[in-house]
Amino acid sequence: MREHRFSVTLAEKWGEGIVTVEQGESVDLDVRLESVHEGILASGTVDSDYVGVCGRCLTDITAPVEVEFQELFAYPGQEETDFEVQDDHVDLETLVRDAVVLSLPFQPVCQPDCPGLDPSTGEKLTASTDAESDAPIDPRWSALRQITDQDATAGSRGAEKEES
Secondary structure, three states: OEEEEEEEEOOOOEOOOOEEEOOOOEEEEEEEEEEEOOEEEEEEEEEEEEEEEOOOOOOEEEEEEEEEEEEEEEOOOOOOOOOEOEOOEOOOHHHHHHHHHHHOOOOOOOOOOOOOEOOOOOOEOOOOOOHHHHOOOOHHHHHHHHHHHHHHHHHHHHHHHHHO
16 A cells, blocks of 8 residues: 655646636545455545636636546456556556536535526625515516505504404
8 A cells, every 4th residue: 555645736727617627736645545355446536616607696706626536447358347557557547537527516606605697787785685676577577466455454444443
């Protein structure tokens, strides 16, 4: 068994969504290589940072990404696998890249309760903005608005009668 810690600077960008690990970013690896009967078992963690934009408000974001991986690199001719030992070496690049890219968030947000953008003005909403009161009512349902207004008025009249 051998354990290694090292950093790699990316030669190309990883990811194609609204967040990526940029070219030139440092990727820290902590790898354990174990000899097993079928081949070499590679396991470890990858640490880096991704950059992009919030999926709700389009604010620039940077956040850490930490991924664990484990894969068997089979000896040639031993087992049918995607990864093989080549000249007593294992190439971790594809394994690590796939693990990192698959762990990137599909819908990243700048904060868990990000309210997003105002649909009419395009401005970033704040927590104090009441988005529900400004929401337009579908004209097909506007007749029901009159019924709910009548119920609210009747309810307040009933409360006034009980008080007197």
